[in-house]
Amino acid sequence: MxxxxxxxxxxxxxxxxxxxxxxxxxxxxxxxxxxxxxxxxxxxxxxxxxxxxxxxxxxxxxxxxxxxxxxxxxxxxxxxxxxxxxxxxxxxxxxxxxxxxxxxxxxxxxxxxxxxxxxxxxxxxxxxxxxxxxxxxxxxxxxxxxxxxxxxxxxxxxxxxxxxxxxxxxxxxxxxxxxxxxxxxxxxxxxxxxxxxxxxxxxxxxxxxxxxxxxxxxxxxxxxxxxxxxxxxxxxxxxxxTLAIRMERSQETAQKIVSWLLEQSAVKKVYYPGLKEHPDYEISLRQTSGFGGMISFSVQNEQTAIKILESVKVIKYAESLGGVESLITYPMLQTHADLPESNRRARGIDECLLRLSVGLESADDLIADLNQALGN
Ligand SMILES: Cc1ncc(COP(=O)(O)O)c(C=O)c1O
Incomplete structure (x- = not known):
């Protein structure tokens, strides 16, 4: 079945x-x-x-x-x-x-x-x-x-x-x-x-x-x-x-957002397993049938990260992931706040890192939201 x-x-x-x-x-x-x-x-x-x-x-x-x-x-x-x-x-x-x-x-x-x-x-x-x-x-x-x-x-x-x-x-x-x-x-x-x-x-x-x-x-x-x-x-x-159609749609939208993020000068790095440049891309191809709807990305500085978090309108600045509503998270202050600072920084979880859970809104609306939040 x-x-x-x-x-x-x-x-x-x-x-x-x-x-x-x-x-x-x-x-x-x-x-x-x-x-x-x-x-x-x-x-x-x-x-x-x-x-x-x-x-x-x-x-x-x-x-x-x-x-x-x-x-x-x-x-x-x-x-x-x-x-x-x-x-x-x-x-x-x-x-x-x-x-x-x-x-x-x-x-x-x-x-x-x-x-x-x-x-x-x-x-x-x-x-x-x-x-x-x-x-x-x-x-x-x-x-x-x-x-x-x-x-x-x-x-x-x-x-x-x-x-x-x-x-x-x-x-x-x-x-x-x-x-x-x-x-x-x-x-x-x-x-x-x-x-x-x-x-x-x-x-x-x-x-x-x-x-x-x-x-x-x-x-x-x-x-x-x-x-x-x-x-x-x-x-x-x-x-x-609705898990199957949600996972498909979330992944499809995530891939569009990843492509857009890669073109933004304020975005320094995008972490998404579906990127060919991802160091573990080959492992993903072997062991998964998709790359999912979660994206992490680093921006140029703390001010940009805070500006995005405080300016998004469609996307909600909230902890959690995997729901129909797109959520953006500040791992340093939310999901990973309890990690010892040196440990957190060594892993790249710093003031520039944001995590985006892509929901089921239209890809165009989500990209437009991120675009206005970046002040473009
Ligand atoms: C990968 C992962 N495992 C476990 C948990 C804990 O789940 P819950 O928040 O439902 O207690 C979370 C929560 O964010 C998670 O992201």
Whole structure:
């Protein structure tokens, strides 16, 4: 079945008998038992809820996993994941990470005894492996510098050293990138972004293809309680129905904006994996079926960056990405504000860097908006 059909009909289970085409919202915290020791399959919504199961099955089908678990946010999914590890364990992560993930690793998980090393390439990741290493955590393309890491190469290293391999697939979604087919063990999503797609709800997912991992994660999820509300699950189910056309349109517009940005004298560098000059272009061609709708770019100075942020009208100056509304972000002050300054600067996240999430407005209107914001 094509992925655009899975987006709409990914869940085969039906939990009502009315023929309702839209998925009903089962707004029930708890479920009555038919008899002592008996269950309808649903007992309490922190563990399982029919609306959530519909969403979880859809996300699992999209990623080619066996099951997915829905969370109240992407960070709730990462926090649950971290509970797989014990004090003394070591994890290697890609060095350009969403700032909130880095903050969780360094300020929460580290306090709980888990240690982290960061590296940019599969080769450097392998060099970081020590006796206590248990996992490799990857974000590709990375947030916000758009580095692309060879997923299959990292999977081979993880396999060789018997490490769990986790990929955050938020930026490209299964529409453009399938980490399981390249060797990942767990796929993570901030469903707040492209899966939900409308900037109207938070959500997160862990997707697995292995029953033992699923059992461990379901146990942690029901015990720690970061579950998604069925109302929000409904919104994400609805959002996913249009994932395919949203991803296509966002990418098409992003490519037009990239071409325009490259012609602007005030723009010093454009970071987009679809550019032939991008250092990881060949890897992208191999492992993805598209380059997505996220663009980062550096302008000539801080004043220009601030002018753009304060002058855009159609594009909103706001944190987040992947929704129908185009958003422009100042990573230094927003998504990556908690990174130590030297670390942030070394990665190129400075006062000149902006990140643009291209939504579904007309490409001409978005370019006109950026043009007036640049004062052209
Ligand atoms: C790549 C990535 N992963 C995870 C998260 C965390 O997701 P949430 O904001 O839904 O908690 C984000 C948020 O921006 C992100 O960009």
């Amino acid at each position: 094509d992925i655009s059909t899975i987006c709409i009909h990914g869940c085969k289970k039906k939990f009502d008998t009315t023929g309702s085409v839209a998925t009903p919202i089962f707004a029930s915290a708890t479920f009555a038992h038919p008899g002592v020791g008996q269950s309808t399959g649903f007992d309490y919504s922190r563990s399982l809820n029919p609306t959530n199961v519909h969403l979880e099955d859809t996300v699992a089908a999209l990623e080619g996993g066996t099951e997915a678990i829905a969370f109240s946010s992407g960070m709730a999914a990462v926090s649950t994941l971290m509970e797989l590890f014990s004090p003394g364990d070591h994890i290697i992560a890609s060095d350009d990470l969403y700032g909130g993930t880095f903050r969780l690793f360094e300020r929460v998980s580290h306090k709980n005894g888990v240690n982290f090393s960061y590296a940019a390439t599969p080769k450097d990741m392998e060099k970081e492996i020590i006796k206590s290493t248990k996992a490799i955590f990857l974000e590709t393309p990375s947030n916000p510098m758009m580095h692309v890491i060879d997923i299959a190469a990292v999977a081979a290293i993880a396999k060789k050293h018997n490490l769990l391999f986790i990929v955050d697939n938020t930026f490209l979604t299964p529409y453009f990138q399938k980490p399981f087919s390249l060797g990942a063990d767990i796929i993570l999503h901030s469903g707040t972004k492209y899966l939900g797609g409308h900037n109207d709800t938070l959500s997160g997912f862990l997707v697995v293809k292995n029953d033992e991992l699923l059992e461990k994660l379901r146990f942690i999820a029901k015990t720690t309680g970061g579950c998604l509300s069925p109302f929000d699950a409904f919104l994400v189910i609805r959002g996913i129905k």
